[in-house]
Amino acid sequence: MILISKYIVPKGYTGIALYPFIFLVNSKLKLNKTLINHEKIHLRQQLELLIVLFYVWYIIEFLVRLMQYRQWNIAYKNISFEREAYINEHNTTYLKNRKFWGFLKYLRVE
Structure with missing residues (x-):
C-alpha cells in the first residue's frame, strides 16, 4: 500500500519502505515506476528478514x-x-x- 507523508520520509529522500507500506513525499511519485520498484525490493527484503532483523542488519x-x-x-x-x-x-x-535473500549477492567487503 502506498501512502503519502512528507513527515515520515527522511529529508532529502523521496520515499521509504516500512513494511507493509511505501511512503512517498508526494502523490505524483506514485507514477514513478522506478521508485516504486526500488521500494518494493526493500519490502521483499524486509519480509525475508522478518522485518525487525532487516532494520537491525541495515543499521549495523x-x-x-x-x-x-x-x-x-x-x-x-x-x-x-x-x-x-x-x-x-x-x-x-x-x-x-529474484532468489531468496538475493541481497547477499550484493554484500561485499572492500
Whole structure:
C-alpha cells in the first residue's frame, strides 16, 4: 500500500519502505515506476528478514560502511540492501525472478 507523508520520509529522500507500506513525499511519485520498484525490493527484503532483523542488519551495515567510507551518502549507497535495490530498480520483473535473500549477492567487503 502506498501512502503519502512528507513527515515520515527522511529529508532529502523521496520515499521509504516500512513494511507493509511505501511512503512517498508526494502523490505524483506514485507514477514513478522506478521508485516504486526500488521500494518494493526493500519490502521483499524486509519480509525475508522478518522485518525487525532487516532494520537491525541495515543499521549495523550502515555503521560499518560509514566507518569504511567516512561519508554518509557513500555509506548509504553501499549497504547491500540499497545496492540490490538501486541496481535492479529499472527491472520491473526482477522480483519475479529474484532468489531468496538475493541481497547477499550484493554484500561485499572492500
